[in-house]
Amino acid sequence: MSHFETLKGLMADVQALDSAIALLDWDQQTYMPRGGAEARANHLEALSKMRHELFTSEAVQNAIANARPESEDEQALIRVIRRDLDLATKLPTELVARKTKLSAVAHEEWVRARSANDFASFSPTLEKMFDICKEEAECLGYTDHIYDALTDQYEEGATAADWRAMFEAIKGPQVELVKAIQERGPVDDSCLYGEWDRAKQSAFTEKLVTAIGFDFNRGRQDTAPHPFCTGWSVGDIRLTTRYKPYIGSAIFGSLHEAGHGMYEQGSPAAWDLTSLAGGVSLGLHESQSRTWENIVGRSKAFWSYFLPDLQKSFPELGQLTLDEFYKLINKVEPSLIRVEADELTYNLHVMVRFEIECDVLSEKLAVKDMPEAWNAKYEQYLGIRPGTDSEGCLQDVHWSMGSIGYFPTYSMGNILSYQIWNALSRDVKDPFDKIANGDFAPILGWLQENMYSKGKKYTPKELVQRMTGESINPKYYLEGLEAKYREIYF
Amino acid sequence: MSHFETLKGLMADVQALDSAIALLDWDQQTYMPRGGAEARANHLEALSKMRHELFTSEAVQNAIANARPESEDEQALIRVIRRDLDLATKLPTELVARKTKLSAVAHEEWVRARSANDFASFSPTLEKMFDICKEEAECLGYTDHIYDALTDQYEEGATAADWRAMFEAIKGPQVELVKAIQERGPVDDSCLYGEWDRAKQSAFTEKLVTAIGFDFNRGRQDTAPHPFCTGWSVGDIRLTTRYKPYIGSAIFGSLHEAGHGMYEQGSPAAWDLTSLAGGVSLGLHESQSRTWENIVGRSKAFWSYFLPDLQKSFPELGQLTLDEFYKLINKVEPSLIRVEADELTYNLHVMVRFEIECDVLSEKLAVKDMPEAWNAKYEQYLGIRPGTDSEGCLQDVHWSMGSIGYFPTYSMGNILSYQIWNALSRDVKDPFDKIANGDFAPILGWLQENMYSKGKKYTPKELVQRMTGESINPKYYLEGLEAKYREIYF
Numbered sequence: 001m002s003h004f005e006t007l008k009g010l011m012a013d014v015q016a017l018d019s020a021i022a023l024l025d026w027d028q029q030t031y032m033p034r035g036g037a038e039a040r041a042n043h044l045e046a047l048s049k050m051r052h053e054l055f056t057s058e059a060v061q062n063a064i065a066n067a068r069p070e071s072e073d074e075q076a077l078i079r080v081i082r083r084d085l086d087l088a089t090k091l092p093t094e095l096v097a098r099k100t101k102l103s104a105v106a107h108e109e110w111v112r113a114r115s116a117n118d119f120a121s122f123s124p125t126l127e128k129m130f131d132i133c134k135e136e137a138e139c140l141g142y143t144d145h146i147y148d149a150l151t152d153q154y155e156e157g158a159t160a161a162d163w164r165a166m167f168e169a170i171k172g173p174q175v176e177l178v179k180a181i182q183e184r185g186p187v188d189d190s191c192l193y194g195e196w197d198r199a200k201q202s203a204f205t206e207k208l209v210t211a212i213g214f215d216f217n218r219g220r221q222d223t224a225p226h227p228f229c230t231g232w233s234v235g236d237i238r239l240t241t242r243y244k245p246y247i248g249s250a251i252f253g254s255l256h257e258a259g260h261g262m263y264e265q266g267s268p269a270a271w272d273l274t275s276l277a278g279g280v281s282l283g284l285h286e287s288q289s290r291t292w293e294n295i296v297g298r299s300k301a302f303w304s305y306f307l308p309d310l311q312k313s314f315p316e317l318g319q320l321t322l323d324e325f326y327k328l329i330n331k332v333e334p335s336l337i338r339v340e341a342d343e344l345t346y347n348l349h350v351m352v353r354f355e356i357e358c359d360v361l362s363e364k365l366a367v368k369d370m371p372e373a374w375n376a377k378y379e380q381y382l383g384i385r386p387g388t389d390s391e392g393c394l395q396d397v398h399w400s401m402g403s404i405g406y407f408p409t410y411s412m413g414n415i416l417s418y419q420i421w422n423a424l425s426r427d428v429k430d431p432f433d434k435i436a437n438g439d440f441a442p443i444l445g446w447l448q449e450n451m452y453s454k455g456k457k458y459t460p461k462e463l464v465q466r467m468t469g470e471s472i473n474p475k476y477y478l479e480g481l482e483a484k485y486r487e488i489y490f
Numbered sequence: 491m492s493h494f495e496t497l498k499g500l501m502a503d504v505q506a507l508d509s510a511i512a513l514l515d516w517d518q519q520t521y522m523p524r525g526g527a528e529a530r531a532n533h534l535e536a537l538s539k540m541r542h543e544l545f546t547s548e549a550v551q552n553a554i555a556n557a558r559p560e561s562e563d564e565q566a567l568i569r570v571i572r573r574d575l576d577l578a579t580k581l582p583t584e585l586v587a588r589k590t591k592l593s594a595v596a597h598e599e600w601v602r603a604r605s606a607n608d609f610a611s612f613s614p615t616l617e618k619m620f621d622i623c624k625e626e627a628e629c630l631g632y633t634d635h636i637y638d639a640l641t642d643q644y645e646e647g648a649t650a651a652d653w654r655a656m657f658e659a660i661k662g663p664q665v666e667l668v669k670a671i672q673e674r675g676p677v678d679d680s681c682l683y684g685e686w687d688r689a690k691q692s693a694f695t696e697k698l699v700t701a702i703g704f705d706f707n708r709g710r711q712d713t714a715p716h717p718f719c720t721g722w723s724v725g726d727i728r729l730t731t732r733y734k735p736y737i738g739s740a741i742f743g744s745l746h747e748a749g750h751g752m753y754e755q756g757s758p759a760a761w762d763l764t765s766l767a768g769g770v771s772l773g774l775h776e777s778q779s780r781t782w783e784n785i786v787g788r789s790k791a792f793w794s795y796f797l798p799d800l801q802k803s804f805p806e807l808g809q810l811t812l813d814e815f816y817k818l819i820n821k822v823e824p825s826l827i828r829v830e831a832d833e834l835t836y837n838l839h840v841m842v843r844f845e846i847e848c849d850v851l852s853e854k855l856a857v858k859d860m861p862e863a864w865n866a867k868y869e870q871y872l873g874i875r876p877g878t879d880s881e882g883c884l885q886d887v888h889w890s891m892g893s894i895g896y897f898p899t900y901s902m903g904n905i906l907s908y909q910i911w912n913a914l915s916r917d918v919k920d921p922f923d924k925i926a927n928g929d930f931a932p933i934l935g936w937l938q939e940n941m942y943s944k945g946k947k948y949t950p951k952e953l954v955q956r957m958t959g960e961s962i963n964p965k966y967y968l969e970g971l972e973a974k975y976r977e978i979y980f
Contacts, residue, residue, distance in 0.1 A: 016536035019529070020510035027513060031521075035708030036726025039509070039763055043722070046506035050540075218525035232533070236526025273529055 004074065007063035008274070010054070011081065015273055017051040019232050026238060029224040052096075056089050073276065076457045080275045087153060090139050099132050103401050110400035119371050119389040126399060127367040130360050133404045137361075146361050151405030155283045155412065157461050160358060162472075163408040166415060167351045169474040175381055177485060178345055181332045182383065184489050189328040191317070193245045200313045201243050205254035208306065209239070212292060213444040214258040218265055227253040229260035234272045237264045247314070248329055255297040259289030262444065266452025281460040282406070286413025287420055288447055294343045294414075295421045295480070296443065300326045301436040327488055334382040336391045344481055345382060347414055352377040353396070353407040361404070416464065416472060418480040423450070423468040494564065497553035498764075500544070501571065505763055507541040509722050516728060519714040542586075546579050563766065566947040570765045577643060580629050589622050593891050600890035609861050609879040616889060617857040620850055623894045627851075636851050641895030645773045645902065647951050650848060652962075653898040656905060657841045659964040665871055667975060668835055671822045672873065674979050679818040681807070683735045690803045691733050691740045698741065698796065699729070699748035702782060703934040708755055717743040719750035724762045727754045737804070738819055745787040749779030752934065756942025771950040772896070776903025777910055778937055784833045784904075785911045785970070786933065790816045791926040817978055824872040826881045834971055837904055838871040843886070843897040851894070906954065906962060908970040913940070913958040 001009075021044060028040050054060070064082055069075040106125045113122035137149035147160035206221055219231075224240035231237035239257040241250050263285060267277040279285035296302055303310075304322055311318045320328070332342050338349035356373055359365035365373055374393040379385045386392030398406055425431055428442045435443070450467045464472055491499075511534060518530050544550070554572055559565040596615045603612035627639035637650035696711055709721075714730035721727035729747040731740050753775060757767040769775035786792055793800075794812055801808045810818070822832050828839035846863055849855035855863055864883040869875045876882030888896055915921055918932045925933070940957045954962055 012532070013536050013540065016533040016540070017510075019533045020507075020514065020537060023513050023517060024510065027517070031710060031712075033706065033708055033710050033726055033728075035705075035724075036722055039723030039725060042502070042763065043506040043509045046503050047510060050503065050506070215525075216523065218523055220521060220523050222521075232526055233529030234525075235529060236523055238523075273532065 002068070003063045003066040004068060004070075007060070007067050007078075007081070010057075010060050010063060011275065012273065014051060014055050014060075017047055017054065021047050021051065022230050022232065026230050029226075029228070030222045030240060052088065052093075055085065060085065061089075073271075073457065077274060077276050080456050083156065084275065087140070090141070091136060092139065095132070095135060095139065099136070099402055102129060102132060106400040106402075107397070110394070110397065114390050114394040117388045117390040117394070119394055120368075122394070123368045123370075126370075129399065129402050130367060130404065133402055134361065136402075145358075147358055147405060150361075151408065154403075154406045155281050155409050156459055158283070158408070158412070163354055163411075164358075166408070166411065166472065166474060167347075167354060170347060170415070170478060171351065171381070173478050173482070174344070174348060177482065178332065178334060178348070179383065181344070181485060181489050182334065186333070187327065187331045189331050191320070192247050192328055194247070194316060195245070196243065196247050196250075196314060198243045201247070201250045202241075204310065204313050205241055205250050207309070208251065208297075209254050209258035209261075211306075211438060212255070212258060212262070212296070212440045214239070214261050215265055219261055221254065221257075227257050229257045229264065231261075231264045231278070234265055234267050234269055234277065237261045247317075252293050252297060252329075256289045256293040259292035260285055262292075262447070263288055263452050266448050267455045268453055271455050276455045276457060278455060280454070280456045280458065280463055282409040283412035283416065284451075284460050284463060286410060287416035288451060290413050290417035291420050291424075291447075295417060296435060296440075298329055298343065299432060299435060301432040303329075304436050305438045330484070330488055332485065332489075334384050336378070336384060336386050337395055343414070344485060347411045348381040350407050350411040351381060354411075356393075357404050357407070412472065415474050415477040418476040419464075419468050419470075419473055420447075420451075421480070422476040492558070493553045493556040494558060494560075497550065497557050497568075497571070500547075500550050500553060501765065502763065504541060504545050504550075507537055507544065511537050511541065512720050512722065516720050519716075519718070520712045520730060542578065542583075545575065550575065551579075563761075563947065567764060567766050570946050573646065574765065577630070580631070581626060582629065585622070585625060585629065589626070589892055592619060592622060596890040596892075597887070600884070600887065604880050604884040607878045607880040607884070609884055610858075612884070613858045613860075616860075619889065619892050620857060620894065623892055624851065626892075635848075637848055637895060640851075641898065644893075644896045645771050645899050646949055648773070648898070648902070653844055653901075654848075656898070656901065656962065656964060657837075657844060660837060660901075660905070660968060661841065661871070663968050663972070664834070664838060667972065668822065668824060668838070669873065671834070671975060671979050672824065676823070677817065677821045679821050681810070682737050682818055684737070684806060685735070686733065686737050686740075686804060688733045691737070692731075694800065694803050695731055695740050695744035697799070698787075699744050699751075701796075701928060702745070702748060702752070702786070702930045704729070704748040704751050705755055709751055711744065711747075717747050719747045719754065721751075721754045721768070724755055724757050724759055724767065727751045737807075742783050742787060742819075746779045746783040749782035750775055752782075752937070753778055753942050756938045757945045758943055761945050766945045766947060768945060770944070770946045770948065770953055772899040773902035773906065774941075774950050774953060776900060777906035778941060780903050780907035781910050781937075785907060786925060786930075788819055788833065789922060789925060791922040793819075794926050795928045820974070820978055822975065822979075824874050826868070826874060826876050827885055833904070834975060835872060837901045840897050840901040841871060842867040844901075846883075847894050847897070902962065905964050905967040908966040909954075909958050909960075909963055910937075910941075911970070912966040 024040060024044055024047070032040060064078065064085060067078055069078050102125070106129055109122050109125050113119060133150060134146065137146045140149040140152070142149040145160040151158050151160065151163070202221070206216070209221065210216060218235045219237040219239065221239045221241060223242060225242065227240050227242055229237065229239050239254065239261050241254040241257060243250050260279070263279045271277045300322065303325055307322055307325055311320070317325075330343070332344045334345050335341055338346070341349050352374060355377065356365065356370060359373070360367060360370070370393050371389050375385050378392070398404075424443065424446045428434070428446050431443055434440070451463070454463055454466075458466060461471065514530060514534050514537070518527075522530060554568065554575060557568055559568050592615070596619055599612050599615050603609060623640060624636065627636045630639040630642070632639040635650040641648050641650065641653070692711070696706070699711065700706060708725045709727040709729065711729045711731060713732060715732065717730050717732055719727065719729050729744065729751050731744045731747065733740050750769070753769045761767045790812065793815055797812055797815055801810070807815070820833070822834045824835050825831055828836070831839050842864060845867065846855065846860060849863070850857060850860070860883050861879050865875050868882070888894075914933065914936045918924070918936050921933055924930070941953070944953055944956075948956060951961065
């Protein structure tokens with residue numbers, strides 16, 4: 001057997017363990033009874049350890065060192081596995097264990113601190129977490145900024161300089177646009193809040209995501225506290241959504257997750273169950289989901305097609321005109337909580353987190369002074385100031401888990417979503433006319449051809465270049481938002 | 491670390507893999523989209539191989555050879571692991587692989603043959619399967635009958651002689667009782683067939699199984715084509731049920747599976763996630779499930795309490811009196827299909843299979859002549875003759891999978907269910923009065939104390955002795971059926 005074949009065999013075992021871990025996780029978030037939590041944690045820990053040991057074993061390292069790829073695809077496959085293996089081996093087991101242990105403690109402390117609005121008690125542990133992340137960064141290595149090592153784990157090739165340039169480009173125009181909209185006075189979307197029947201919401205969202213192209217023969221949709229998408233093969237990709245008083249929660253949550261789902265369902269069958277299958281990075285995964293959710297799903301064309309259906313399922317909404325509904329689902333209002341933010345203000349939330357992460361890592365800001373820095377930035381960018389740390393710097397789970405360098409991928413997704421749409425619009429004629437007719441095939445087809453079918457073959461930066469003809473460029477995002485919201489609000 | 495501690499650590503990893511395999515299997519039967527089947531088969535195969543390699547590794551074998559148990563429980567734990575390890579190591583990997591491969595082929599051929607009513611085309615493959623099982627038996631070893639080696643895999647310590655004695659004891663009286671009932675003329679239970687609302691069936695069965703003691707904080711109930719029970723810890727035990735035109739399918743299926751579920755939920759917390767937790771054998775698992783399903787769930791007392799509820803959920807049944815309903819759910823009628831058989835005729839179906847398995851293994855019967863032998867036995871014991879092999883010797887999946895020696899555990903369960911009830915009735919005063927008041931706690935309490943809390947600590951035969959004061963004795967079963975059905979029919 002060639003080293004390449006040996007590698008494939010070993011990776012199939014790694015993949016089987018990944019598949020088990022993914023199912024234990026999916027089940028935990030969807031169906032597992034409360035009493036199962038303790039055993040589930042034990043089993044996940046044991047399987048993750050087995051996975052790590054197998055993946056970083058001498059056998060895998062030998063096979064990859066000696067594998068001779070015979071095609072471009074095989075080359076790409078080796079590149080992807082080698083990158084994952086690098087990330088998995090550069091961190092000493094002792095450090096990984098220490099971080100896992102601290103995460104467990106920090107997560108509990110964070111839950112308590114958030115509910116008690118008590119940053120001071122959490123601050124020493126958070127400081128330790130930042131210190132461990134700095135150690136991680138030193139092990140992973142970087143040439144320019146310490147942030148680069150951390151963020152590369154989530155977005156291959158991305159650097160602090162990339163993110164800074166990205167945020168610098170959008171900061172001024174976004175803050176200004178949000179301010180201008182604020183001056184137009186509040187929008188009352190209270191009619192979108194109510195006690196909506198769950199079964200009807202489920203049926204309606206399944207209809208929507210089927211229409212845009214998610215294949216239920218190769219997937220399903222369930223309910224979970226925090227929507228996510230996960231999968232086991234191109235034949236089994238699962239979405240989750242949630243039902244809240246705001247009717248848009250399920251609708252836009254489902255459309256967003258269906259974007260992730262279609263990306264995963266769109267991997268070439270030949271790459272199924274290999275490391276080449278699936279979306280290439282967090283930022284790119286997010287980008288096309290935002291395209292579906294915001295550019296397609298929050299468009300007037302989309303609702304000119306679906307509003308009658310929605311009103312049939314929920315007669316309480318029957319009095320709304322298309323223009324009214326369109327304005328309501330595109331309501332812009334600076335708010336304190338990121339996960340509830342609208343399309344326009346979302347990136348400002350992320351920017352606050354990015355700037356704080358950089359400042360803490362480069363020791364310009366002490367962890368204990370984070371609340372003041374956070375609140376000042378919210379005032380500066382969003383014009384509002386958290387009354388408590390619970391609705392301020394304690395709101396997100398990420399830092400307690402040591403996921404530092406993760407947040408900017410959300411903004412990258414938002415920005416690229418418009419860049420993708422711009423590229424798509426050069427090839428697909430009048431896409432909004434097609435949407436208004438319920439014809440999503442040309443849009444899905446373009447994404448399939450230019451993005452989904454590429455799996456992880458190219459690096460994220462290469463893929464952006466191939467797909468859109470240039471590297472990430474905030475211009476389309478700024479122009480898109482400007483055009484959309486000026487039309488709605490002015 | 492002591493060898494005993496090492497063993498526990500290794501077994502925790504084996505257990506994590508078992509847990510993953512169980513979840514992949516549960517998911518496949520409940521929620522997995524069609525497209526996931528191929529990848530799921532790959533992942534299950536890889537994980538099962540890992541599980542086998544880990545469990546039979548030198549590390550486990552060394553640890554168990556040198557482990558020094560320090561208590562009765564530790565002794566029992568080692569005994570159970572050693573037995574499993576014996577079964578896992580006595581069969582050469584080559585033989586296991588050959589059987590797995592033949593099973594896959596045989597299963598497909600069986601599906602085709604059953605649907606085409608074509609035993610002849612399946613016969614050569616089935617002959618190969620019996621041959622492989624004979625090889626297995628030689629590897630496993632036996633002193634008396636070749637059947638002993640095979641059946642011991644499913645029911646520790648059971649032998650062909652045990653089963654023969656069991657069937658000999660019941661054959662005459664059962665055949666006679668069924669004949670006598672037949673002569674009373676047919677019972678029309680067509681009013682129990684209809685298009686019953688699934689959500690209402692689900693709610694009603696959940697109410698029933700909650701009432702008898704299944705704990706939904708530590709479990710759930712889902713839908714699957716063939717009802718089963720599975721679990722991950724005492725905190726997470728899951729039932730499945732199914733919804734059919736016959737309203738009893740869901741009701742008695744749920745009660746039966748809840749029996750299995752309560753047995754698993756009742757293991758001592760201290761043994762959770764070890765090989766001592768859970769039911770001790772197939773036959774004993776089945777026995778107490780039959781107690782709940784047939785003796786409790788098909789009693790007049792049970793429905794004197796629950797019939798009003800049932801009629802509230804399904805007003806179509808509103809005209810039935812308690813006596814009428816009781817007779818309908820205890821309808822006896824010889825039929826061709828085992829899985830649809832009533833309580834009274836069920837064991838006659840199993841007897842046919844046991845006798846044929848013995849005859850084929852001891853080469854008194856050629857596989858190709860199986861249909862004639864089958865049909866003659868149905869005529870002799872049940873008074874009816876299959877018109878086709880599809881409703882004859884092709885009806886069950888077991889033989890295509892090489893599960894030879896499995897069937898008698900069903901009958902053992904039926905017979906013990908009455909023996910258990912007899913023992914329970916010595917301690918629990920007037921159990922049917924309690925049932926009629928919806929008070930199931932004394933019954934569950936007795937089973938918990940005398941059976942569930944023992945886990946796998948004793949061998950099945952020891953447990954029967956401890957629980958009932960004697961070894962398996964068909965007397966209680968025969969007397970119980972006689973009393974019940976004479977009361978209904980004469």
